[in-house]
Amino acid sequence: MRKALGLAAFAAVLACGGANAQQVNVKIGVLSDMSSLYADIGGPGSVAAAKLAIADFTKDHPNVKVEMISGDHQNKPDIGSQIANQWYDVDKVDMIIDVPNSGVALAVSQIANQKNKIFIVSGAAASTLTGEKCNANTVHWTYDTWMLANGTGKAMVKTGGDTWFFLTADYAFGHALETDTAAVVEKNGGKVLGKVRHPLNTNDFSSFLLQAQSSKAKVIGLANAGGDTINSIKQAAEFGIVKGGQSLAGLLVFASDVAALGLPTAQGLVLTETWYWDANDANRAWTKRWHEAGAAAGKFPTMIHAGVYAGITHYLKARLAMGPGEHDGKSVVAKMKSIPTDDPLFGKGEVRADGRVIHPAYLFEVKKPSESKYPGDFYKTRATIPANEAFRPLNEGKCPLVSG
Amino acid sequence: MIEIFGIPSQALFGQLLIGLINGSFYALLSLGLAVIFGMLNIINFSHGAQYMMGAFAAYLILQYSGLGYWPALIIAPIIVGITGIVVERVFLQWLYKLDHLYGLLLTFGLALIFEGVARNYFGSAGLPYTVPESLQGGRNLGFMFLPNYRAWVIVASLAICIGTWFIIERTRLGAYLRAATENPTLVRAFGINVPRMITLTYGFGVALAAFAGVMAAPIYNVSPQMGSELIIVVFAVVVIGGMGSILGAIITGFGLGVVEGLTKVFFPEASNTVIFVIMAIVLLVRPAGLFGRRA
Numbered sequence A: 001m002r003k004a005l006g007l008a009a010f011a012a013v014l015a016c017g018g019a020n021a022q023q024v025n026v027k028i029g030v031l032s033d034m035s036s037l038y039a040d041i042g043g044p045g046s047v048a049a050a051k052l053a054i055a056d057f058t059k060d061h062p063n064v065k066v067e068m069i070s071g072d073h074q075n076k077p078d079i080g081s082q083i084a085n086q087w088y089d090v091d092k093v094d095m096i097i098d099v100p101n102s103g104v105a106l107a108v109s110q111i112a113n114q115k116n117k118i119f120i121v122s123g124a125a126a127s128t129l130t131g132e133k134c135n136a137n138t139v140h141w142t143y144d145t146w147m148l149a150n151g152t153g154k155a156m157v158k159t160g161g162d163t164w165f166f167l168t169a170d171y172a173f174g175h176a177l178e179t180d181t182a183a184v185v186e187k188n189g190g191k192v193l194g195k196v197r198h199p200l201n202t203n204d205f206s207s208f209l210l211q212a213q214s215s216k217a218k219v220i221g222l223a224n225a226g227g228d229t230i231n232s233i234k235q236a237a238e239f240g241i242v243k244g245g246q247s248l249a250g251l252l253v254f255a256s257d258v259a260a261l262g263l264p265t266a267q268g269l270v271l272t273e274t275w276y277w278d279a280n281d282a283n284r285a286w287t288k289r290w291h292e293a294g295a296a297a298g299k300f301p302t303m304i305h306a307g308v309y310a311g312i313t314h315y316l317k318a319r320l321a322m323g324p325g326e327h328d329g330k331s332v333v334a335k336m337k338s339i340p341t342d343d344p345l346f347g348k349g350e351v352r353a354d355g356r357v358i359h360p361a362y363l364f365e366v367k368k369p370s371e372s373k374y375p376g377d378f379y380k381t382r383a384t385i386p387a388n389e390a391f392r393p394l395n396e397g398k399c400p401l402v403s404g
Numbered sequence B: 001m002i003e004i005f006g007i008p009s010q011a012l013f014g015q016l017l018i019g020l021i022n023g024s025f026y027a028l029l030s031l032g033l034a035v036i037f038g039m040l041n042i043i044n045f046s047h048g049a050q051y052m053m054g055a056f057a058a059y060l061i062l063q064y065s066g067l068g069y070w071p072a073l074i075i076a077p078i079i080v081g082i083t084g085i086v087v088e089r090v091f092l093q094w095l096y097k098l099d100h101l102y103g104l105l106l107t108f109g110l111a112l113i114f115e116g117v118a119r120n121y122f123g124s125a126g127l128p129y130t131v132p133e134s135l136q137g138g139r140n141l142g143f144m145f146l147p148n149y150r151a152w153v154i155v156a157s158l159a160i161c162i163g164t165w166f167i168i169e170r171t172r173l174g175a176y177l178r179a180a181t182e183n184p185t186l187v188r189a190f191g192i193n194v195p196r197m198i199t200l201t202y203g204f205g206v207a208l209a210a211f212a213g214v215m216a217a218p219i220y221n222v223s224p225q226m227g228s229e230l231i232i233v234v235f236a237v238v239v240i241g242g243m244g245s246i247l248g249a250i251i252t253g254f255g256l257g258v259v260e261g262l263t264k265v266f267f268p269e270a271s272n273t274v275i276f277v278i279m280a281i282v283l284l285v286r287p288a289g290l291f292g293r294r295a
Helices: A001-019 A043-060 A079-089 A103-113 A143-156 A172-187 A208-214 A227-238 A253-263 A279-292 A303-322 A328-339 B009-042 B047-065 B069-091 B099-120 B150-170 B172-182 B182-191 B194-214 B226-240 B246-267 B273-286
Strands: A024-032 A062-074 A095-100 A118-121 A139-140 A165-171 A191-198 A219-221 A249-250 A269-275 A341-343 A347-351 A360-367 A379-385 B136-140 B145-146
Touching: A024 A043, A024 A079, A024 A303, A024 A360, A043 A062, A043 A095, A043 A279, A043 A303, A062 A079, A079 A103, A079 B194, A095 A303, A103 A139, A103 A172, A103 A227, A118 A303, A139 A328, A143 A172, A143 A269, A143 A360, A143 A379, A165 A172, A165 A208, A172 A191, A172 A219, A191 A208, A208 A227, A208 B246, A208 B273, A219 A227, A227 A249, A227 A253, A249 A269, A249 B009, A249 B194, A279 A303, A303 A328, A303 A341, A303 B150, A328 A347, A360 B099, B009 B047, B009 B150, B009 B194, B009 B226, B009 B246, B047 B069, B047 B194, B047 B226, B069 B194, B099 B226, B136 B150, B145 B150, B150 B172, B150 B194, B150 B246, B172 B182, B172 B194, B182 B194, B194 B226, B226 B246, B226 B273, B246 B273
Parallel strands: A024 A062, A024 A095, A095 A118, A118 A139, A165 A191, A165 A219, A219 A249
Antiparallel strands: A269 A360, A341 A347, A360 A379, B136 B145
């Protein structure tokens, strides 16, 4: 009796254990800030976007099997590195995506390079990721500090804001954004009058805003993001900065920040993004599905979430093209660079040799409360910057992959 | 214009005033903490979460009843104070006989729960709340532009701090309270309901935190993590002032606000660590804190 049972069990195992020879297996890790100041621009929304991307792709290609896990790097490079190491080494993750927070992203980029795995950045901004610190395992989607500086910075200088004072978050992202924007300002005939660096996650900006006020610069550039930007703008309104004649340049502002500020405070703010949920019917339809995939009701997806969706879609396309079996990170990324990108959210673009993904950027202005007709109706489009102008030229980045 | 250490004196006075204003915030928050620790010997780690709950209560009161800032200043602390009383009756009262650490662990866990629930329902980017119309705008003092709201913050904080200190140190009620924490059995023998006093004191401390939260809502981002960012600094303030001393917490709050303000001028990158450097130095020299009673 026992022998028969054992044989039956063995047969059952054989029957369901046989893998399809054409099957492509990948494991993706969504590493984001799940609980702190960047949790609304990335966070659980990125996980929802990832679920959508995987569902859409595997529906059309059932022989691709995708496993997804997620983790919280808490904006700390040491925690992010520890998770990345564990995922790549122990949990057999092939590709990590998202990572808002440039400090963490730079660390994970090095780890992906060392272990020859793949890292697609959607959340972080530092342009050094495709500049001096570029490598053959990292792809930078969605946006970067150069694009922000070129979009918002150039627009403000051209409309008369030719003297600047920077409020900079004192870590990799803030420094990169400040450097890139200062370069744009000076290239277009402006002058940087001064700067002050504040710690990440600062509550009170009154002291820094006072310094900005006394500099008499025409534009106060906010080289920070998330809660820091919200606090800066809120307190700038309190101190009568805009009424006193200076303008605020929110160099990195997301729709979720505008929601947190409220339109009365945020109106008139000029910002650059590469994706807006209400721009067209395709984006609106995607936003509805994003809510159904588990994102919080009442929140709106940001360009980072869209970048996670598009990045995973392109990665899976490349993996499918390479066929089943193991493929190392560098060869998959090379494949991603050889296929042009095309997805419903960003349209057509390409992954450049330095890992930078090119797509159009848009200059938005925050609507007045009277102009907003429904929740989430935040932006009006001021200009479209075509893909080949929106990002830093390939030869200016000092990326070793390009010049070498 | 006279220059002090390379900064024009006008700019410096402006920064000092800003430092005082921030200090009044620290004083208000650390007051609640000092009351709870000084009177009850509980290390209330959920103070930051209760501050956050005060700000959220103000937002919700506005959303659901249309009542603005001024009613919220009174209603929100009462609501959050009541939740504090519930917490004390259900959880904390069993921990008084035990080591301090248990109270710390419990309140820390509660803080994580409150924050997580808030983040689950409201997200982490924050909620909009504007300065009330009667306090908008400001006046130009010559050396800086002072928003009316910030002037109100200093006035209100000073009033509450002095009022609380007066009640605890100079009135009979305060005397009962101080006696009850030193020798509860003897005070009970006089017919005073000690457990009720303790419960109400905890509720009062929590209400102070919520009051600070409502004051913060118009100027700081109302987000679930607003309390956790501030609570560590507030603990440092209370430790430096002396864990049992109310006056110590108030004076240290204002003093450290000024020190932080000056650091923001001369070395801004260090502005969120300078308080801890001072705490380390004070603890080395005077372990009980500057005004502490216990040696």
